[in-house]
Structures are given as C-alpha cells and as structure tokens.
Amino acid sequence: MSLPHAILTALLEKPSSGLELTRRFDRSIGYFWSATHQQIYRELGKLEEAGQIRALPSPVPLRGQKKEYEVLPAGRDELTGWVLRSEDPKPIRDALLLRLRAAAVAGPRAVDAMEAELARHLAMHEAQLAEYLDMERRQFGPGRDSEADRLRHLVLRGGIELERFWTDWLTEALASLRTR
Amino acid sequence: MSLPHAILTALLEKPSSGLELTRRFDRSIGYFWSATHQQIYRELGKLEEAGQIRALPSPVPLRGQKKEYEVLPAGRDELTGWVLRSEDPKPIRDALLLRLRAAAVAGPRAVDAMEAELARHLAMHEAQLAEYLDMERRQFGPGRDSEADRLRHLVLRGGIELERFWTDWLTEALASLRTR
DNA sequence: CATAACATGTAAGCAGTTACATGATTCT
DNA sequence: AGAATCATGTAACTGCTTACATGTTATG
Secondary structure (H helix, E strand, O other): OOHHHHHHHHHHHOOEEHHHHHHHHHOHHHHOOOOOHHHHHHHHHHHHHOOOEEEOOOOOOOOOOOOEEEEOHHHHHHHHHHHHOOOOOOOOOOHHHHHHHHHHHHOHHHHHHHHHHHHHHHHHHHHHHHHHHHHHHHHOOOOOOOHHHHHHHHHHHHHHHHHHHHHHHHHHHHHHHHOO | OOHHHHHHHHHHHOOEEHHHHHHHHHOHHHHOOOOOHHHHHHHHHHHHHOOOEEEOOOOOOOOOOOOEEEEOHHHHHHHHHHHHOOOOOOOOOOHHHHHHHHHHHHOHHHHHHHHHHHHHHHHHHHHHHHHHHHHHHHHOOOOOOOHHHHHHHHHHHHHHHHHHHHHHHHHHHHHHHHOO
C-alpha cells in the first residue's frame, strides 16, 4: 500500500502532471520505487477523489490536456501518518536467485544457460550503478547538504549500494560457475 | 509468474505436502522466495490440474489428511523451459527507502521517528544475517561441494550479501541521522 | 475429553501488469 | 495532410494478502 505515498512524496517535492510523474518514476524516484503511467493515473484519480490532492486550476480540463496536481493538507497528514507508523521489511522474492536454484535441479544445460543470463544481468546492473554514481556526482556535489538533501542523498546511497551488491554477487557467481 | 516454478524446484529437491512446503518456504527457500500457505495450496491445485505434479497414492485422501506431491515429467519440462528463458531484473520497490525520502518532506518529527525505525530494521536484518551465516556453516561445510551444492551455496551467498547490504546501509544511515 | 498442533482449504479484496483507446500538439 | 510525440485514460487479467472455515491427530 505504498504507491499513493510515493506519489504524495513526489508531488510535495514538486507539483506535476501525470506524465511528468511517470518520467520522474522512471528516473530519480525509480531508485526506490517503480510505477507505470497506468498505475499513476489510476492512483491520481483516487487521491483526488479522497481529497488528498487537487488539480491546479486550468482553462481547459479536457482529455489530452495536461493536468497538474498539488498536495492538499489532508494528503500531507496522510503521508506523515504513514511515515510515523512502523512497518516490517518484506521478505525477499527474487526471480534470479530462484532460477539459479532451479538450474541446480534442472540439469547441466540449464546451468550453462544461467551463466549467460548472469553475465547479462551483470552488464545491466553495472550500467545502472554507473548511472546512479553519475546522479550522485551531479545532484549531491559540495554545498548541497541541507537536511532534506542529506536524507535524499542517503536514499540514493541505498540505491547505489544495492546495485553494488548485485555487481559483486554476480561477479562472484560467474567466477564460480566458470571454474567448474 | 514464479511461484509455480519455486514450488516445482522445491518438490524436485524433495517431494512434500503443502504444510511441509510452507515450512520450507519459511526457512531455506525463504532466502530467495517467500510464500504463504494459502498461495501454496492454491498453486498446488493448479499444478496438479495442469498435469505438472501429482499427489502420491494415499489410502485416505480426505480434508485434514496429509497429501504428498511429486513432480511429473511435464513439470520438469516446464521448469527447465523457464530457466532457459531470459528475464530482466525487476525495478526496485522498497518501502523503507521510500519512507525515508517521504520523511524528508514530512518534517523533523517524521525524521525522528525514522531514526527509531531504522534502528529496528537494523536489528532485524542483523538477526537474519546471523541466521543465514549459521545455515551456511551447517549446510555447506567442508566436503559439500557437489555441482548442485555449489549452486545452492551461491544462492545462499546471495541472501547473505543482501542482508549485509542492509546492515551496512542502515548503519551508515543511522550514523548520518545521529550527527545532525 | 478438552485442547493444542497438524493439515488443508475458501473467499474477498487489493495491487500490479499488459493491452488497448483516444484526443491534442508539433514537425515535415 | 500525415506522422510522431505528448498526454490521459479504460479494461481485463494475474498474483498476493488477509481473514476465515474445517477436519484430524496427538497430548495431558
């Protein structure tokens, strides 16, 4: 139940239209929460109906016309309440680890295929890591150390370290598979 | 679409009943895939209907009676096919990182609450890490280096390194929050 | 014989994915 | 005028979560 809170957070940082939100979910917000435009439009509708956000006054509110949203006090309260509540970490559910374990019972042909698959994932995670490091350099250079900036930097650090976990583990796994 | 494959993998490793599977999903299988007993029973029904598994012959197949399943050739084929297919990593969706970013816009009271929350998560991840390290010591001691064992060990290493990522990042984040 | 633990299921609701629909604006 | 892009949506489906239902076996 976190997508509405992700949207409220994004809109508090900067009022946006559905498509702008979609772009932000593909970029910066993407390193801790992903969402498609279909999810976002549906959720914007619900949040507006619930009185937590509102569309900014616009001359022509028609289909195909940009519609900007901002957070209302009720939305801010809801978000604060959610942050104050405590919530346990969700158990892991990772398809790649599962497929490697499946390969162990599916036989040698499957293990060979996994080797190529691990290499493919390694390349993707290396690219993602490079992108995050670039974002860190551009967004959190010297002088950017307000309270909010420090917290946002911490979150980005999380994304970076997570990608580093993947590149490290995949490298280790590939080395192990190749010395069979 | 991976739960059926997780179940096929588990049943190939060892034919089991629904409850036994549930226990295994809470323990060893849990470090790469989680599932509740409701999910498992529903999926066992579907897999049986699809002819991928079968219930072992039993004198009384009644409600409340244990029912053991084993994988049929069709199930093994399906699993192998799934391992051979390639699949991209799913984008991240982590509620704790999101809540930290939300705290940045929700104000100082929220940030204080997050400090306690991060400490709580750190304790949980430290406990999980200790458990995995214990499993590693017991299950992959010297002499356990068959092909299948090495792959299973790699998967457990993934679980271990992932917990280590969390304990490291949470420690870093707490230190940063406390020196405000 | 009551209770706890074992064992298997059903039902409703919510969240996420995939495919499709439709209008407006800009570019060639 | 046609195509690409911008922009907002709908609908159907799949998978997961939460709450509840029900029977069996072992134990004190």
